[in-house]
Amino acid sequence: MEVSVFRIDDRLIHGQVITAWIAYADAKTIIVADDKAAGDEFTQSLLKMATPDSIQLKILKVEEAISWIQTTEEAGKALLLVRSPKEALTFIEAGYKDHVINVGNMNMKKGKTKVLGNLWVFPEDVELIKSIYDKGVKMEVRAVPNEKSQDVMELLKKSKLV
Amino acid sequence: MIHIIVTSHGGLAEGLMESSNMLIGEQENVECITFAPDMGAEELNEIYAEKITEVSNENQYLILCDIKGGTPFNVVSRYSFKNDNVTVIYGVNLPTLVTALLEAQNEGATLAGLTESLKQQFNETIGVSDI
Numbered sequence: 001m002e003v004s005v006f007r008i009d010d011r012l013i014h015g016q017v018i019t020a021w022i023a024y025a026d027a028k029t030i031i032v033a034d035d036k037a038a039g040d041e042f043t044q045s046l047l048k049m050a051t052p053d054s055i056q057l058k059i060l061k062v063e064e065a066i067s068w069i070q071t072t073e074e075a076g077k078a079l080l081l082v083r084s085p086k087e088a089l090t091f092i093e094a095g096y097k098d099h100v101i102n103v104g105n106m107n108m109k110k111g112k113t114k115v116l117g118n119l120w121v122f123p124e125d126v127e128l129i130k131s132i133y134d135k136g137v138k139m140e141v142r143a144v145p146n147e148k149s150q151d152v153m154e155l156l157k158k159s160k161l162v
Numbered sequence: 163m164i165h166i167i168v169t170s171h172g173g174l175a176e177g178l179m180e181s182s183n184m185l186i187g188e189q190e191n192v193e194c195i196t197f198a199p200d201m202g203a204e205e206l207n208e209i210y211a212e213k214i215t216e217v218s219n220e221n222q223y224l225i226l227c228d229i230k231g232g233t234p235f236n237v238v239s240r241y242s243f244k245n246d247n248v249t250v251i252y253g254v255n256l257p258t259l260v261t262a263l264l265e266a267q268n269e270g271a272t273l274a275g276l277t278e279s280l281k282q283q284f285n286e287t288i289g290v291s292d293i
Contacts, residue, residue, distance in 0.1 A: 011203070015232050042243045049239075050231030108202040117200070 001029065001069050004077040006096065008088055008139075009104035012037065012081050013050040013057075016104060016144050021079060022055060024145040028076035029056040033065035033091070034083050062087050066094045085128035085139075092135050101132070101139045103152060115159050118143055119152070126161050129153070163221060164266040164273055167213060168254060169195040169238060170228035182259050189263045197234045207237050214241050214248065222247045222273035224262060226254035249277045257287040 005025035009017065012032055022030070030051060037043040038061045051057040060068055062082070069078070082088050088101055105118045112120035119141050121129070129152055132139060139152035156162045168175040175194045182189070193213055197206050214223055225242070227234045230252040242248040251258070258280060265276050 011233065011236070013231065014236065015229065018231055042240065045243070046236055046239055050236070109204065 001072050001074055002077050003031075003069060003080045003096070003099070005102060006080045006082075006088070006091070006099040007102040007104050008082055008085060008106065010083050010107055011105050012043075012083065013047050017079070017081070018050060018052065020144045020146075021104075022052070025079040026077050027055065027079040029058060029074070029078040031065055031069065031078050031080045032057070032059045032082075033062045033080060033087055034059070035061045036083070038064070062090050066091060066096075085125055085132060088139075089128055089132055089135075092132055092137050097135065097137050099137070101137060103139055103141045104143050113159070113161065115155050115161070116141060116150075119155065121156075121161065126156060129156065130162065164191065164271055164276060165221070165223045166192040166259075166262055166266055167195060167210075167223060167225045167238075168192065168227075168259060169197065169210075169225060169234045170254075171197050171232060171234065172199070174228055178254065178256055178259050181256050182263065185256075185260055186264065189267075191266055192263055195234070203233055203237050206233065207240075210238055210241065214238075217241075217245065217247045219247060223249070224266065224273060224276060225250045226259060226262065227252050228254060247273060249273055251277070251280065255287050258284070 004027060005021060013030060032047055037047065037059050044059055047059055048057060103119060106120055108120045112122050114120050129139065133153055140149040141152060142149045168178055173196065175196055179194050195209050195213065217223060225238050227238060227250060229235060235252050239250055242250045261283060262280055265271060265279055
């Protein structure tokens with residue numbers, strides 16, 4: 001299955017994804033690759049409720065998602081959603097290097113530093129982002145498709161976090 | 163008692179309350195919670211946690227929120243998950259709010275009864291005018 005958009009968003013499926021990204025990705029399937037969601041009945045109910053009826057939803061643990069994408073015979077494109085750079089790096093280490101990873105929301109939490117309104121990072125996020133770039137993969141902040149794309153590493157440099 | 167909470171992205175919830183006050187006057191069984199642009203989901207949840215307290219058969223909550231899958235809906239749904247004393251309705255509009263406020267105050271009103279009654283009226287609250 002072809003992944004047409006690979007996105008980091010700690011809100012997973014929500015308004016921006018439903019209204020804009022599904023169409024932009026031309027996706028028939030949304031893959032939520034998240035160990036926590038895959039084991040949590042409440043989160044699964046929410047994700048199912050948020051997904052339009054015409055879209056197939058797969059909620060899988062990260063490792064399961066990696067193998068499902070490789071082995072499935074289903075046709076059509078998919079929108080891949082992960083919660084943080086940690087999961088994204090796992091995909092990259094498994095060979096997913098062809099995407100510029102879209103960053104939608106890494107929201108404010110205690111202990112994070114603000115880079116943009118929708119990009120807040122823990123110190124460990126900065127290290128993970130560096131590792132992602134070290135593997136030759138870039139990341140862009142773009143909440144919705146028609147917004148200007150901003151390179152994550154450049155933003156971290158401007159904020160003097162790297 | 164049935165408590166009603168109206169919650170939305172931005173000012174819709176407060177605006178609906180203001181409109182409702184024009185129609186039926188100020189009511190006591192209702193509160194507004196606004197998800198502001200600079201807020202995170204955790205902060206929003208802290209406000210819900212302050213307002214949705216001591217849930218029981220005698221202390222029920224009807225949450226009216228703006229849009230399915232939006233952050234207010236996603237965060238507040240945690241309270242209705244496997245709890246019959248909290249109900250979440252999405253797509254709130256003025257007629258639904260007004261009916262909810264009035265019917266919740268009827269003697270012997272229950273959350274299940276109120277929810278069923280609102281459900282039957284959904285289709286009448288939005289439509290194309292024949293005129």
